C-alpha cells in the first residue's frame with residue numbers, strides 16, 4: 298500500500314473544496330452574527346437598568362462557559378423537539394455566532410472603555426444626543442481599536458467549524474470523512490483538510506498582526 | 515469677521531443682566547468639600563477670569579456648568595433658568611486637552627453638532643464652519659484629521675467647534691496649558707479677537723496672566739473653593755488686597 302496516493306488525492310479534492318466553501322460560508326455568516334450580537338450584548342451590559350444588565354450578563358456567561366459542541370447539539374437535537382427546526386448549516390451558523398458573540402462582546406467592551414473620557418465630555422459639551430454620541434463618536438473609535446482582536450476570533454471560529462461535522466454539515470472535515478469511509482483511505486483527505494486550514498488561517502493571522510501594528514498608535 | 519461669530523442675545527435676556535448665577539453651590543468629592551456654598555454671577559457679555567492655585571476648584575466650576583458634574587447642594591441658573599440639558603445648549607466649552615473627535619475630519623468636527631443638535635442643514639453648517647475655521651486661521655485644513663494638526667491648531671479647531679453652536683457663554687479651561695510654548699500665542703490671539711469683536715460671555719480659567727489682564731472685565735481669585743477676592747484686572751493684578759492673592763501672583767509670574 299502506497300503511503301500517499303496522488304491520483305486519489307486529485308479524486309477527493311473537488312469534494313474537499315466544496316466542503317471548504319461550506320466552511321468559509323459558515324465562518325463568514327457566523328462572524329457577521331457574532332459581530333452584531335456581540336455589539337448588542339456589549340451595549341446591553343452598559344445600560345443603567347439592571348433588569349437588562351443582569352439577565353444579559355447571565356446568558357452571556359452561560360454561553361461562554363459551555364462548550365460549543367454541547368451548544369451545537371442542543372440547537373440541533375433539542376430545539377426541534379420544541380418545534381424549532383433549521384437546516385444543519387443554519388444551526389451551525391447560529392451556534393458559532395452565538396458562542397463567539399460572547400467573546401466579541403468582551404472585545405467591544407474593552408474597545409469602548411478605551412475611548413478617552415474626554416470624548417464623552419466633548420460630546421456632552423456639544424449637547425450631542427446619546428444615540429448620536431454612540432454612533433458618530435464612540436463606536437467608530439472603539440471598533441477601529443478592536444478590528445484585529447475581532448479578526449483573531451474569526452480565525453478561531455474558522456478552526457472550530459469542523460465541529461459542525463458533528464451535526465451533519467458537509468464542511469471540509471465531513472467531506473473528508475465521507476471520502477475516507479468510501480475508499481477506506483483517510484490519510485490524503487484528512488491531511489489535505491489540515492493543509493487547507495493552515496493555508497488560510499496562517500496568512501490571515503499574519504494579516505491581523507500587521508493590522509494590529511498599523512492601528513496600534 | 516464679526517459676522518461669523520455668535521451674537522445671540524435672546525429676547526428674555528436683558529443686556530448686562532445675569533447670565534450665570536451660582537447660588538450657595540456645594541460640591542464634594544467623598545469627604546473633601548471642593549466648593550463650599552459658592553456664590554457668584556457672570557453678567558451678559560462680560561469676560562470673567564478665574565485664577566487660583568491648582569486644586570482650588572476652578573475646573574469643578576466649569577464642569578458643573580457643563581453638567582459634567584452635579585452640585586451636592588445649591589443651584590446654578592443660566593439665563594434665569596435652572597441648569598438642564600436644554601439650558602446647557604447655551605453653553606460652549608473648550609477643554610485643556612482639545613478633545614477633538616479623531617475619527618472625523620476638521621470640517622466635520624465643527625459641523626457635527628450644528629447638524630445633529632441645532633438641526634442646521636448640511637450646507638448651512640458647512641458654511642458656518644468654514645467661516646469659523648477661517649477666523650481661527652485654519653481655512654486650509656478643512657480635510658485634515660485632528661492628529662495631523664499641531665496642538666495649537668487642534669485647540670483652534672476646538673474653539674471653532676464650540677462657537678459653531680452659537681453659545682451665549684464660552685467656558686475656557688486652561689486652554690493653552692497642554693500646548694508647547696511657541697503655540698500658545700496663536701491660540702490666545704484668536705481668543706482675544708473673539709473677546710474683542712463679539713458680545714459672547716466668557717468664563718475663563720487660565721494661568722496666562724497677561725491674557726487675563728487683556729480680556730477680563732472681572733477677575734475672581736479662588737482659594738480652597740471660595741472666592742477670596744474679586745475685581746477688575748487692574749485691581750487684582752495691580753493692587754491685590756489679599757495676602758493669598760499676592761502669594762499666588764508672585765508664584766505664577
Ligand SMILES: Nc1ncnc2c1ncn2[C@@H]1O[C@H](COP(=O)(O)OP(=O)(O)O)[C@@H](O)[C@H]1O
Pocket residue numbers: 543548566567568569570571572573574575
Ligand atoms: N472627579 C473627581 N474625583 C475626586 N476628586 C476630584 C475630582 N475632580 C476634582 N477633584 C478634586 O477637587 C479639587 C479641585 O479640583 P479642580 O476643580 O480640578 O481644581 P483646579 O481646576 O482649580 O485645579 C482637587 O483637590 C481635585 O483633586
Ligand SMILES: [Mg+2]
Pocket residue numbers: 572573574688
Ligand atoms: Mg483645573
